[in-house]
Amino acid sequence: MSALAGVVKKVGKILEDMATDLYELSVVTTTGSVKTIEINEKKDGTKKQVFDIEETGISAKTVIQIDGDIIVKVPVRDSDGNQMELDERMLQLHEENVKMAMENWKTIISTLVTVVKDLQDLI
Numbered sequence: 001m002s003a004l005a006g007v008v009k010k011v012g013k014i015l016e017d018m019a020t021d022l023y024e025l026s027v028v029t030t031t032g033s034v035k036t037i038e039i040n041e042k043k044d045g046t047k048k049q050v051f052d053i054e055e056t057g058i059s060a061k062t063v064i065q066i067d068g069d070i071i072v073k074v075p076v077r078d079s080d081g082n083q084m085e086l087d088e089r090m091l092q093l094h095e096e097n098v099k100m101a102m103e104n105w106k107t108i109i110s111t112l113v114t115v116v117k118d119l120q121d122l123i
Helices: 003-021 088-122
Strands: 024-041 047-065 070-073
Touching: 003 088, 024 088, 047 088
Parallel strands: none
Antiparallel strands: 024 047, 047 070
């Protein structure tokens, strides 16, 4: 197999994987609590803490499929079946996250289409 054929095959596989991944966009906005995950001792003997956020719940989840299906999920009951109050600020944050994710998704798809057209012209 020539070097060019090998490159074309690899690029084809990458594009196939990207197309599969791009079928569905999922955005999940979670709640959490801060926890210490690591304490590093520095060379000077002082300690540095590294923090992370441990997820404690989901405020909202949106799934958008390339065929136009949109699924929005918000929890209205907790794991014990008790009624939950919706947090308007978290829903607003989720909406902002969805908008940003859709812009990224659009950019990736546009770039993919351009690359495929350029490859088609090249071949």
